[in-house]
Amino acid sequence: xxxxxxxxxxxxxxAAAEFVAERLGRAxxxxxxxxxxxxxxxxxxxxxxxxxxxxxxWHGVHLLQVDERLVPADDADRNWRTVLRSPLAARLAAERxxxxxxxxxxxTLAARRYAETLIAVAGDPPALDVVHLGLGADGHTAxxxxxxxxxxxxxxxxxVSGHHAGHRRLTxxxxxxxxxxxxxxxxxxxxxxxxxxxxxxxxxxxxAARVGRTRARCFADEAAAGTAG
Numbered sequence: 099x100x101x102x103x104x105x106x107x108x109x110x111x112x113a114a115a116e117f118v119a120e121r122l123g124r125a126x127x128x129x130x131x132x133x134x135x136x137x138x139x140x141x142x143x144x145x146x147x148x149x150x151x152x153x154x155x156w157h158g159v160h161l162l163q164v165d166e167r168l169v170p171a172d173d174a175d176r177n178w179r180t181v182l183r184s185p186l187a188a189r190l191a192a193e194r195x196x197x198x199x200x201x202x203x204x205x206t207l208a209a210r211r212y213a214e215t216l217i218a219v220a221g222d223p224p225a226l227d228v229v230h231l232g233l234g235a236d237g238h239t240a241x242x243x244x245x246x247x248x249x250x251x252x253x254x255x256x257x258v259s260g261h262h263a264g265h266r267r268l269t270x271x272x273x274x275x276x277x278x279x280x281x282x283x284x285x286x287x288x289x290x291x292x293x294x295x296x297x298x299x300x301x302x303x304x305x306a307a308r309v310g311r312t313r314a315r316c317f318a319d320e321a322a323a324g325t326a327g
Contacts, residue, residue: 102315102317106319107319111317114145117280117282118228133162134159134160134227135161138165143183145284146181157189159194163212163268178198209254213256216270225279231275233283233290237305242272243262244305246305275309281309283297283317285317285319290321293306294324
């Protein structure tokens with residue numbers, strides 16, 4: 099996994115956006131469609147804003163989610179609200195935006211429905227063109243947390259997590275993430291320095307380090323990389 103260190107969080111997001119747009123462009127040339135799965139977290143908003151500045155055939159891009167909290171559509175903790183408020187939303191075709199169906203009362207059914215969506219837009223088994231991932235200070239990524247049963251899932255594409263920070267969540271599983279053609283990590287903040295070091299050395303005690311690394315590139319600011327002056 100190659101690490102790209104930028105001066106600050108905004109510069110890291112712009113560098114990540116350049117990589118993501120380039121890989122989506124390749125997919126659009128290849129098949130006139132592309133798939134991007136977006137994680138939650140504060141960095142997602144920066145990435146979406148930077149992507150909106152890129153000239154791309156956005157109408158051909160399917161936007162999916164890596165994870166989502168099991169909360170109502172209008173809840174402030176809903177990741178999808180970040181997508182809808184982003185400048186990129188207006189450039190995407192409504193029928194190619196695929197939020198996780200967390201409004202369903204049955205979380206297991208919601209996970210199964212989203213697995214069907216993945217297959218419909220990215221093949222069977224699904225191979226997403228680009229997956230954006232973040233990194234928690236505890237080493238989690240997507241909603242794959244240390245000790246959570248979802249981290250051990252090897253058959254299903256989408257799983258339901260346990261309670262973390264007050265919410266259960268839907269999350270793509272390691273099998274779904276590992277089939278991605280490209281993975282773009284975006285890691286910012288000094289609180290991520292230890293986790294990023296563990297990710298880079300492949301410390302499998304961290305959920306993030308269990309994601310395949312051969313097609314991954316990590317974009318970090320100086321604070322996360324531990325190189326800030």
